[in-house]
Amino acid sequence: MTNKSKVSAPPLDHPRSPSLQLPQGSCDAHCHIFGPFDRYPLPDERSFTPSPAPESALRRWHERFGFERCVIVQSQGHGYDHRPLLDALRAGAGRYRGVALVRPDDTAAMLESYHEAGVRGARFHFLAHLGGRPDLDTIRNVAARIGPLGWHLAIHVAGNDIVEYSGFIEALDLPVVIDHMARPDISTGPDGDAMTALKRLLDTGRVWVKLSGADRLSQTGAPFHDALPFARSLAAHAPERVVWGSDWPHVNLHAPMPDDGDLTDLIADIVPDETRRRLLLVDNPARLFGFR
Template sequence: MTKPPQPDGPPPHPHPRKPVLALPPGSCDSHCHIYGPFDRFPLPRDRSFTPNEAPETALRRLHGHLGIARAVIVQSQGHGFDHRPLLDALARSAGRYRGVALLKPSCSEEEIAAFDAAGICGVRFNFLSHLGGRPDIDAMRAIIAKVRPFGWHVAVHVAGDDITIWSDVIRTIAAPVVIDHMARPPLSAGPDGSAMRTLRALVDGGKVWVKLSGGDRLSAAGAPYRDAKPIAASLARHAPERMLWGTDWPHVNLQGSMPDDGDLVDFIGDIVPDEASRRRMLVDNPAAFFGFDTHRPSDA
């Protein structure tokens, strides 16, 4: 038997606590990943990192524990362009999951159509070095043109001041755009730094949404992530109609102690204190943006 590869970091928290905050019915985890099971879906050789096994069954148990009803599973560089784990999860979900793909410029219309029918509704582009680095912009535009007839959104993953560097490119995207993890701005610059000002300006343009995920990655102090609250709360106040939230489970590419997902849920109460706004961010916005109420997989 082949020995499994050594993961690059620790596994997710094995026993997250029950959140104090009760999530509204129909809440959506708008950003999470799955890996494996590796006996069915081995990791590809061209992956950019090696994750721990974190299959859909574990994700489903976590969501049941936290009070989450729906989820958007984002294809990760850990599985590269092998979407079999994601497609398997979508087929099992009875409409509870939507997916976000990683695509090559060579992808065919038939492949995209099959992904669309399975429940995939977006394509992601990573600008981080450990996830493959900046994409070729011409290739990126070619992919966006191919998915546009299907009404997919475009997910953009940047960090530091990259949102400012790439803001003009983002403005030219002829599709709804979601910025992952609040654009991971420099914590030291606070909510009024250049990255945050650029992000708010993009949101004000009318087609950019933001995932208020990754507070644990921004924080220097650790749980309960109060040092990240000013950034997340400022976005939630600025445009509540364009905010989404996600766990980012199973928290890959982190070293040291893993975040407790119960803490991440309770962080919602810190950044969005009123119940109506929480329902908008957790239920109404994702239902509209990801098309949960209109998409019905053929086998659901």
């Protein structure tokens, strides 16, 4: 496990307002919340210690930027304590959807309660600092349990893991969402093995990808233009199966905290065409996450 004594930096207090005007109904399809810690204490078994980033703070910057919907992803920071997520989903009154951390022994009643609150997916990490690679049979077990609920399976990989696990992912009999463009090594270029494997998975028609994490891919820093060829290539390859996410509040970074104004303005560079931008921000998330 990661050393919990090091606290992840907080997001910027005052991100600049983006120049891009978002279409009505825009969705931030990947963000997290943490706290308030006096109400939702952090578990001892967490893999990192986040700074406070409650739903109220998330809502404030979304409202200022023009995001009307979002998908809140349960994080290793709160582990399997889903109370912050579930309470946020209820507070969102239909504007939020969630992605949970699910174990094979979670009861059917628990999964039904998650679904009623607005959860629409289960996530698995393959990264060492988030607990390492999970057992594949565990993922298959969870996939079989969430499939009848109409959920997707979210996969968080990095480097060439998407190549190694592409056969496993293709064999899963439910929608699969790849987080953060599969976090390829940016030095390999947008035509490298990882991107080629990801595009082949997109061609199955059951795999989606989040055009999030440009700041995590970038080697040059803000405004993260070196990550643009990757995001543009994926958006052009499967415009009907891409969504965008901020990854707020940007935990576990080894670089300066990104400005969400920069990340939001990057959307216009990723998808210059307004029709396809509406697909990315409105129509695709509505279809994938079940917004009405």
